[in-house]
């Protein structure tokens with residue numbers, strides 16, 4: 001199997017990783033795009049066919065991914081950001097208050113702002129890192145119309161709590177599953193829940209096609225609207241029912257997605273097995289805290305994000321990560337700031353998300369992908385133990 005890693009794809013620096021600390025010894029690859037010859041052959045077949053636009057391969061991806069996630073409708077699109085925009089536009093109106101996570105990637109919230117809505121930040125659960133639904137309940141006002149919740153790092157949010165709050169107040173729900181392909185809730189695919197679920201197929205995601213995304217939903221009328229918005233609201237040749245966009249995917253991307261879909265379930269199991277190995281390693285090193293999964297959810301570990309108990313060490317998280325890098329272990333920080341502390345969003349900061357702010361000083365992601373080997377885990381455990389004992393308070 002030919003596997004390209006981030007260290008060798010998209011960078012001329014063999015030690016570079018995306019958004020993480022560079023390493024100075026034989027590196028454990030931080031991520032793997034997992035691209036194999038079959039994927040390249042599928043993309044080439046599309047190129048040779050001349051049918052480059054969204055066509056059969058996008059449709060195949062939509063049908064298969066819908067079935068795998070428990071959703072009725074799946075609409076591919078250009079990326080995970082426009083997936084959010086296409087989901088939000090029919091469900092939320094300008095001026096609506098929408099409950100959003102203080103701890104997520106910016107797109108979950110920036111597309112709420114782009115819709116003209118008011119983001120109301122909700123703090124994070126310190127153990128699972130997911131949106132804290134008790135805090136969400138406290139922040140509902142007469143103007144609240146929706147919840148945009150991210151299944152972060154591969155871990156589902158407490159879907160029962162989200163749906164209960166939504167039912168109580170008549171709220172629309174969009175789940176951002178950009179990092180959580182094939183995650184499940186109480187044994188069911190996450191596509192069964194909420195008004196819409198969005199995905200990203202960015203290169204490093206569990207299902208990575210380069211760029212790409214999709215939206216799923218279970219309502220026929222909503223699916224129709226999203227399809228129309230995706231393509232200039234066009235109902236017939238040059239007849240436009242809505243003002244929309246060109247947010248379509250293309251069949252080269254679709255072919256890579258279909259080909260990678262064949263391996264997604266097996267790779268997900270491998271990620272989960274790797275997470276269990278990390279849990280065991282971290283349990284042996286005081287001060288390193290493993291992530292917890294929301295009870296009822298099954299995480300697909302897009303990222304394995306650990307936490308540092310800073311009271312147990314004489315260093316900052318960044319110093320700890322730099323030392324790990326020198327031992328051959330690249331890390332990345334998702335995220336160095338909570339969303340209310342982003343300059344672009346600070347206007348909506350109510351300074352009441354202390355847990356998200358604390359997480360920004362504590363968390364770090366360790367290498368996570370389906371290609372980690374026994375030798376990688378040997379290097380990882382040795383490095384973690386060595387750096388932890390060097391900085392032990």
Ligand SMILES: Cc1ncc(COP(=O)(O)O)c(C=O)c1O
Nearest residue numbers: 079080081105107108178200202
């Ligand atoms: C939680 C989350 N939402 C949305 C996005 C946006 O996806 P894309 O980069 O495909 O636009 C990402 C991408 O990293 C993400 O992690």
